[in-house]
Amino acid sequence: MTGRPPGSDRLSLNQATVKRLDLAQSVDLCVRHEIPAIGLWRDRVAEAGLRQAAATVRAAGLHVSSLCRGGFFTHPDRAERASARADNRRAIAEAAELGADTLVLVSGGLPSGSRNLALARRMVGDAIADLVPTAQRLGVRLGIEPMHPMFCADRCVVSTLGDALDLALQFPAESVGVVVDTYHVWWDPRLAAQIGRSRGRIVGVQLCDWVVPLPADTLLGRGHLGDGVIDFPPVVAAVRSAGYTGFVEIEIFNQDVWDAPADQTAATVRQRFASLLD
Amino acid sequence: MTGRPPGSDRLSLNQATVKRLDLAQSVDLCVRHEIPAIGLWRDRVAEAGLRQAAATVRAAGLHVSSLCRGGFFTHPDRAERASARADNRRAIAEAAELGADTLVLVSGGLPSGSRNLALARRMVGDAIADLVPTAQRLGVRLGIEPMHPMFCADRCVVSTLGDALDLALQFPAESVGVVVDTYHVWWDPRLAAQIGRSRGRIVGVQLCDWVVPLPADTLLGRGHLGDGVIDFPPVVAAVRSAGYTGFVEIEIFNQDVWDAPADQTAATVRQRFASLLD
Secondary structure (H helix, E strand, C coil): CCCCCHHHHEEEEEEEHHCCHHHHHHHHHHHHHHCCEEEEEEHHHHHHCHHHHHHHHHCCCCEEEEEEEEECCCCCCHHHHHHHHHHHHHHHHHHHHHHHCCCCEEEEEECCCCCCCCHHHHHHHHHHHHHHHHHHHHCCCEEECCCCCCCCCCCCCCHHHHHHHHHHHHCCCCCEEEEEEEHHHCCCCCCCHHHHHHCEEEEEEEEEEEECCCCCHHHHECCCCCCCCCCHHHHHHHHHCCCCCCCCCEECCCHHHHHCCHHHHHHHHHHHHHHHHH | CCCCCCCCEEEEHHHHHHHHHHHHHHHHHHHCCCEEEEEEEHHHHHCCCCHHHHHHHHHCCCCCEEEEEECCCCCCHHHHHHHHHHHHHHHHHHHHHHHHHHHHHHEEECCCCCCCCCHHHHHHHHHHHHHHHHHHHHHEEEECCCCCCCCCCCCCCCCCCCHHHHHHCCCCCCCCEEEEEEEEEHCCHHHHHHHHHCCCEEEEEEEECCCCCHHHHHHHHHEECCCCCCCCCCCHHHHHCCCCCCCCCCCCCCCHHCCCCCCHHHHHHHHHHHHHCC
């Protein structure tokens, strides 16, 4: 390993980028590649056991930039909604135990059988309102992540950073913010303005590239920085100008990346981050 | 054929819905199914010959609700840009000859090799400015169609109705307007507000449904009205409230629809339109 390039001290590797590794392996990988922070996923945390996961990360000296993820609030059935909220309260407790900077929330899509987008969006606000007291009590910041409009129907009715921010602004800044993921928001002509509006509310930043053509599974059309069309430096400069001092995660859902050796992936993540953003 | 349901006198069939038919066959299909208007595509018009196409449509008593399409302005090379503009001037002349209500413009994506979205968007405005005198002289209205943000990189950098309208408002209303296609804009929380702002500028309306999951080719993820998640009546009510009195096209890109017998497709188009919108 050569010396850490300047700026890379705010680099974080989201576990989803090395999907095949378990929590301990992901932590080791970060340590080997001098990546100082990690974004964790709940399934891998559960697999390791929450206390053990927290201990492993702490012993390695890693910062936890996010826990992925809560949300999926938009159930048509009352009991399912209650169950989703209970699960989100558990996720908040996990984020607190792990010392995560934010619990990432993906809202959920249209309720099954419904075409009522406005209703779905209200359901998201209601659910977050229900979670805020728990978040406040445990000192966790919820991060509302807008997802690309192509996921609006089936995954996330919060489609732009502006919409996510409008939701977040209904709640105290210490408990609810927004997560900026370039894959979801890069196309938005209002992105720079909305990042500016988000001062004090950005609780997470995730980067990956938009690669064309989209693959059959549009969830997996993400690439290493530089492999696609996104112009990263202005986005990162904008979040910094808006006061964000936290870690910048690399989160890549891509079958080829998952199939590559994890050390190669980590090296590419570091190299691309340094060459584009340092 | 039973009697035409009320409201269906503003129904138009876009040729792309019956992709396998040539112009004369599409015209015959509309006549057989008492669909009073048609949206034409330039390749099928060219195949028939422009004058012959215009004569065929006129002889059948069909209205031409749109000609698809011009645009694709965002070439990095000056000669290519000039060539695209020349092709668009030919498209305007074709729209005039056919008596089309609008020439639909799809802007084009990021210039090859570029990550500069703002530049691409300026190139679109510049190109339209260049075309307006021709459109004015020939009495053709250019219709800027926003496309879904998932096509921003490779097909259309105009991603929302608001963006399309902001572009259109730079030019005279008799020459430049916007096209509202539900597939591209249904997800937008600002859709109703932007349709309201579009008073006097809506020059075309196209409907098809958003079907989940998306197919491998996201261009083909469109369905018959009612097969997906879009709530059509509020959109159609909003464009009517905004003063749009023109035809409403059904335009469905979908391999299964293309593989179905055209008469079955036309019957489904009429039936769904009537049951949802009359």
